[in-house]
Amino acid sequence: MILRIFFLFSIIFILSQCTKTSQSYETCERADLDYLACSLVVYQSYTFCAESAANVSGSIDTKAAAKFRCDAERLVGSYLCDDIKKKACGTK
DSSP states (O other), rough: OOHHHHHHHHHHHHHOOTTTSSSSHHHHHHHHHHHHHHHHHHHHHHHHHHHHHTTOOOOOHHHHHHHHHHHHHHHHHHHHHHHHHHHHHHHO
């Protein structure tokens, strides 16, 4: 339920950022779709990583490092998705 609300909010927000005054409206629409696909890949990758990190055995430091790696990958992936959209659509 929360995921559905997040995606709906994301779609509305992204579409509201894309205006016909952009260089190319079609390019901007495509950037929105690319952003959503990228975000989905990042989310699924994070989910897989978090499940794997939860099964790591060892010290608390080892488990924390595995979780930190997942969080870092998610953060970098999110910035990458944002950067792709900004370059394609020209939003800031």
